[in-house]
Amino acid sequence: MIPRGMRNRSITLALILVLGLSLLLPMGAQAASEKESKLSKLKFGTPVNLGYPIRTVSINDGVMGKEDGKDVLYTTASTTPAVFNEIDVKNNAQLRAFELEGVAQSWRHVIAPDGTVYIAANTASGTGELWSYSPATKTVQKLKVIGSEKSVWSMTTDPEGNVYIGTYDHGKLFRYNPKTKELKDYGSLLANHNYIRSMAYVDGYIYAGMALPFEVVKVNVKTGASEVISDAVPGILGVELEKLEFAYDMAVVDKYLFVKASGEAGLMMVYYNLQEQKWEDKYIGVDPVSGKGVMSYNQIPVADGKAYVPAHGGILEVDLATLATRNTGISFATSLRGAAWIDMGDPELTRDRTLVTIQANGKLSALDVKKGLRKDLPGVAAKGGPIPIHNMERGADGRLYMTAYPGGVGGMFDPVTRESSNFLIGQAEGIVSAGNKVYYGIYPGGYIYEADISGSKMSEPKLLFQIGAGQDRPYKMEYADGKLLIGTIPDYGQLGGALTIYDLASGEKQVYRNIIQDHSIVGLAYKDGKIYGSTTKSGGLNTTMPANNPEVFVWDIEKKKMTMHTQLTSLTGLGNHRMISGLTFGADGLLWGGVDGILFALNPDDLSVVKQKNIYPDVKDYGMWRPYYSRWGEDGLLYIGLANRMTVVDPATMEYRSLTPSNFEMSFMTLAKDADGHEQIYYTDKTKLMMIPISESDSVKTVVRNGCFGEPLNVDGTIPGWSSAEAGTEVEYSVSKEQSFCGEQGQSLKIIDKSQSNKGIGSYLSDPIPVVRGGEYTASAKLYIEQGLIEGLRTDDSGIVLYFYDKSGARISTVAGTVIKGMPQKEWIDISATGAAPEQAAFARISLYSSAWNMMVGYYDQVSFEGQSPGGLQLKAAGEVSVGDAFDLILQAKDVTDLYAVQTALAFDPALFEVVDVRMADGFGSTSTAYLGWNQDGAKGKVNIIATQLGDRALGGNVDIAYITMKAKQFGDPAEVVLTKQSFFVDKNGDVTNLSYMLSEDVKLGIRFAYDVEDFNKDHRVDAQDITLIAKQLGKKLDDSNRMMDVNGDGIIDISDIALVVLKSLEFVK
Missing domain, CATH: 2.60.120.260 (Galactose-binding domain-like)
Structure with missing residues (x-):
């Protein structure tokens, strides 16, 4: 009965409990006929930002100048965001640093006649911008977005302060007028040339260094008229034009234009005589001893008729009268990122013959060309920051190994300790681990490096081999049967990737190009001596994709030939597509992979489609080089970056979960174990390392009424x-x-x-x-x-x-x-x-x-409808019970939020138990704050309990609701008390919403009976069998097998013990 004085809210709730509510059940019975997915048992949490595992300065270029009477270096660290630095060279100290919002990198800086520093900026989103720094105001500003071009690579100025800009994607020339703020578009200088990689201004003309292939174009800046002037260069260098890809750098030195040519033929430099308008027949080639050519430069220092160029692993002196060269003896196998003669005030250095520049890592280097002496200044004056992660893979040691773009620095992250460290490495397009080694596929050049990870720190990566055969980007790397399996993209301007098989024991290398004609390889899996590969139609940059569709193929290692190949045009919903990737073998023996937004599984015997699901139908014609990354979890689920969307799939049911938004491109992912030994998902978000925690699901599916x-x-x-x-x-x-x-x-x-x-x-x-x-x-x-x-x-x-x-x-x-x-x-x-x-x-x-x-x-x-569990109801018992004794059960709400009222129906065997009393638990309230009522049908073994809060109280967490006192009448097996599925609970809004949470199934509590000490055979009876057992041990020495028969505990088994057993047996007879 409900007490007088209960508030209306409580009366309403009590009536709801008695008369019934609109009940919603978790999806139990309805879904039982369907095959349950493993995904329903897991919870994928909110992504966690683990920070920036790769930090660096990463200098591509710089320019030396004067400001406020000081020798200064202006440079930009290609980080995210990029940071423009001004460095006091003599004091090796940073003067100023500015973050360039949205900018990811810069490849050229120039100083105008008025001292303004112009910065060629490339954004993370793929546009080119022009920024400036004013020595007068000490500020930076963004001036212009450079048309619709993707990036800016070259820049120079004229005596009037106009800025000339060269771009990539259409090889366009622009001119920015700082007075009018106008941007003039000269258009693309040459058809089929994507880059203006370098440039110089001389007497009303721009000399533009083109790329893919190499050309130098002379442009009249007033009329826009242009002409190619580089036809003689291949002959001078003794190479075919196709092997000269870039006019990479350019500088005006005295009467010459120094032009660096790069490509398959190597890194070389030629001289253009500006007075005579012709190419000299001398050049700096590749050093036959070291194999090193000419490095990059922005400024070329000159003194006493001599110019100084970074080449042959050091600094070469060029006599401008004869163009003869001399090695200064300085070891410096990198570029001049800005250079000038600086008096460093160091007695060990020649004051007027010390060339100062900055390395890629931000360290200043002082190079004394007279003494042949090099001094690297301590510390790093330039400010850097995080840079984008360009690849990531889990090593066999469980740690994550990463590289970055631009290359030069890598990172190692330990998921157990969450500590990270950096190391020097180039730009890896692919990474794979085998045993205590990690292998990196480095661009450019298709080099494979090896590093030992057996220690606490990774060893310095060492060159293992170069792929060759015109291969440039090792995007796909796998390890199987003692071999590295590598799928590659070819060099600039080329079609036809390759499959490389490298035997780690013997060092034997096999390279098979054009397995699928003109395609590159971006998917690899291994099984039973066969390599299963898949292709992309994309070749090197500046190529046109072939018309034929990408394919899946089988390569027999022993036979050294392709034994099978097929297109996947039969997949439902697949239209035009350029890449098939993500190949991996599942425990079911099928070959899994992805194309566009479709996940598929193939029979490896004939490459027929066994399973398919178009998970992302909106994805069409997706991909270029970067593969889909697939990983099998210990839970048997497939984790895949399908169209670079983090997706987890149950291979049995094809049910899936999308873990990242459709507008977010997740570049790299893997699985690794944390400090608790649990597998988690790790993926990259530009500069950040992210983790999606995986745990057991606490969500429930709710039956939506009439959902079918x-x-x-x-x-x-x-x-x-x-x-x-x-x-x-x-x-x-x-x-x-x-x-x-x-x-x-x-x-x-x-x-x-x-x-x-x-x-x-x-x-x-x-x-x-x-x-x-x-x-x-x-x-x-x-x-x-x-x-x-x-x-x-x-x-x-x-x-x-x-x-x-x-x-x-x-x-x-x-x-x-x-x-x-x-x-x-x-x-x-x-x-x-x-x-x-x-x-x-x-x-x-x-x-x-x-x-x-x-x-x-x-x-x-x-x-x-699925989501956070509202909690549940359960019964708890403490210890064993004995026949004839009373014991308590606890009715408990578990993991609830805003619990207000409960109605339960209990069932039990009336031959075994009876209910003596039900009383409110202290945790639920008192008679002034809560109400509890109950009734029973003892003959049928049924008890109903109603409990509700009074007023506006509500409870959360684990809540003891009632103590149920029962008595054991006799032993039974099984013996259980059942909280039936007619039981339900209501939250504090139940009086308004008329909604409740009902159990999806009966909750059974097994009751354990205690054994009598005289019950030797553990059948919950003391009878003649027990008397016989103790009689056989009469007078025997006690050991572990009969010690329980010393009933009175006097150290012997005698007639008094037998008598006690007989007396106990008489109770069972009664």
């Missing part, structure tokens, strides 16, 4: 469990048998949206579903688009929407779901909406939605 639309219509013709919230005059909803995905009735919800206007808005809402504030929830459904779906002005139209409401029924949050633009038709597709319940949320509703912008005929089915 099989219930009979209501008397008024409406659909049970659903209501129309928003329906224009041109939208119709009905239950149909034309299409069905689930349910025995073979029905679904049909929508006909006939108008692309507000008359065509349709929203069909589920009944309310209770939620836990702050919990994350996912509404899902199947959608079959029969026809239509006209794409209108907007692209964010969702097929499903999740709404959250407060307890008054006011909508407080809207979560848009899967965008159905571009989705395939005439097949069932997955749609979902995921969002967190706001703090004020009491319940949610699912909207099956058609926007005003679309027209379609479609069908919805298998609507479900």
Whole structure:
């Protein structure tokens, strides 16, 4: 009975408990017939930022100048964001540093006649920009975005202060006028030349160094007229033009233009006589001893008719009268990133013959060309920062190994300690680990490096071999059967990648180019002596893709030939595509991989398609070089960067979870174990290392009433469990048998949206579903688009929407779901909406939605709702019970939020137990703050308990609700007390929402009976069998086998012990 004086709220709740609520069950019974996915048992948490594992200064270029009477170096660290530095050279100290927002790198700096420093900037998003630094105001500013070009590579100025800019993607020349702020576009200088890689200004002309292939173009800056002047260069160097790819650097030195040529022929430098307008027949080639050529330069220092060039692993002196060269004896195998004569005030250095420059790592170097002496200044004056991670792989030691772009620095991250360290390494396109080694595939040049990881630190990477055969980018690397398997992209301007097999024991290298003609290899897997590969149509830069589709192939290692190959054009939903990747063998023996947004599994015997799922139908013609990364977890799930979207798939059911947004490109991923030995997902986000924690799921699936639309219509013709919230005059909803995905009735919800206007808005809402504030929830459904779906002005139209409401029924949050633009038709597709319940949320509703912008005929089915568990109810017992004794059970709510009231139904065997009393637990409240009532049908073994808070109290966590005192009447096996699935609980909003949480299944508590000491055979009876057993031990010495028969504990088994057993047996007879 409810006490007098209880507040109306409590009376309402008590009546709800007695009369029943609108009950929602977790999806238990309904889903039992479906194969449960492993994914339902896992929770993928919010990504965690683990910081910036690779930090560096990373200097590409610099320029020496004067400011406020000091010798200064201006340079930009290619970090994220890039940092412009001004360094006091003589004092090796930073004067100023500015972050260039959005900029990722700079490859050229110039100083105008008025002292303004111009910075050629390339953004992380792939555009070229012009920035400037003013020595007068000590500030930087962004001046211009350079047309629609992707990057800026070269720059110079004229005497009037105009800035000339050379670009990549269309090889365009621009001129910026600082007075008018105007940008003049001269257009592309040469057809089929993507780069202006270098330039110089002389007497009204720009000399532009082109690339792919090498050319030098002379441009009249007034008229724009241009001419190619480099036809003689291949002959002077004795090489074919095709082997000269870049006019990489250029500088005016006295009467000469020094032009560096780079390509397959090596790094060389030629001289153009500006007075005579002709090329000299002398050049600096590749040193035959060291194999080193000419490094890069911005400024070439000159003194006493001599110029100083970085070449042959040191500094070469060039006599400008004869062009003869002399090695200064200085070891300096890198570029001059800005250079000038500086008096360093060091007595060991010649004051007027010490050339100072900056290395890629930010260290200043003083090079005394007279004494042949080099001094690297201590510390790093330039400010750097994090740089983008360009590759990542887990080593056999469990640590993560990474490299960066631009190359030069790598990183190692330990998932156990979460500590990171940096090391020197080039730009690795691929990484693989085998045993205590890690192998890096370095661009440019297709070099393979090896490093030992057996110690606490990785050893310095050593060159193992070069692939050769015109291969440049080792993007795919695997290890199998003692061999490195490498798939590569060819050099600039070339088609035809290669498969390389390198035997680590013998050092034997086999390179097979053009296995699929003109394709590159970006997928590799190994099984039973065969390599399974897949291709991309993309070749080296500045090439046209072949017309034929990418393929999957099989290479027999022993036979040294391809034995099978196929295209995948039969995959449903696959249109034009350029890359197949992500190959990996599963435990099921199938060959898994991805193309566009499609996951597939092939029979390795004939490459036939066994399984497929178009997970991301919106992805079309995706990819270039970077492979899809696939990893199998210890949980048996496939983790794959499908179209660079972090996706986890159950290979048995093909159910999946998307873990990163569709507009986020996740470049690299792997799995590794943390300090607790649990596998987690690690991926890169530009400069950041991110981790997605994996744990056991605490979410539950809730049955959405009539989610398969099989219930009979209501008397008024409406659909049970659903209501129309928003329906224009041109939208119709009905239950149909034309299409069905689930349910025995073979029905679904049909929508006909006939108008692309507000008359065509349709929203069909589920009944309310209770939620836990702050919990994350996912509404899902199947959608079959029969026809239509006209794409209108907007692209964010969702097929499903999740709404959250407060307890008054006011909508407080809207979560848009899967965008159905571009989705395939005439097949069932997955749609979902995921969002967190706001703090004020009491319940949610699912909207099956058609926007005003679309027209379609479609069908919805298998609507479900999954999210944070509201908690549960359970029974607990302490220890064993004895026949005839009373014992307590605890009725407990577990992991609840805002618990207000409970109604439970218990069942037990009345022959074994009886209920003596039920009383309120201290944790639930007292008679002034809560109410508890109960009744029982002892003959049937049933007890009902009602408990509710009074007033506005609500409880959370693990809550003891009631103590149930029972008595054991006799032994039974099994013996259990059951909390039946008719039990449910209500949160504090239940009086408004009329919603409750009901158990999905019976919760059974096994009762353990204690054994009597006289029950030697443990059958819960003392009888003649026990008397016989003790009689056989009469007078025997005690040991472990009979010690329990010393019933009175006097150290011997005698007649008194037998008597005690007989007396106990008489109790059982009674």
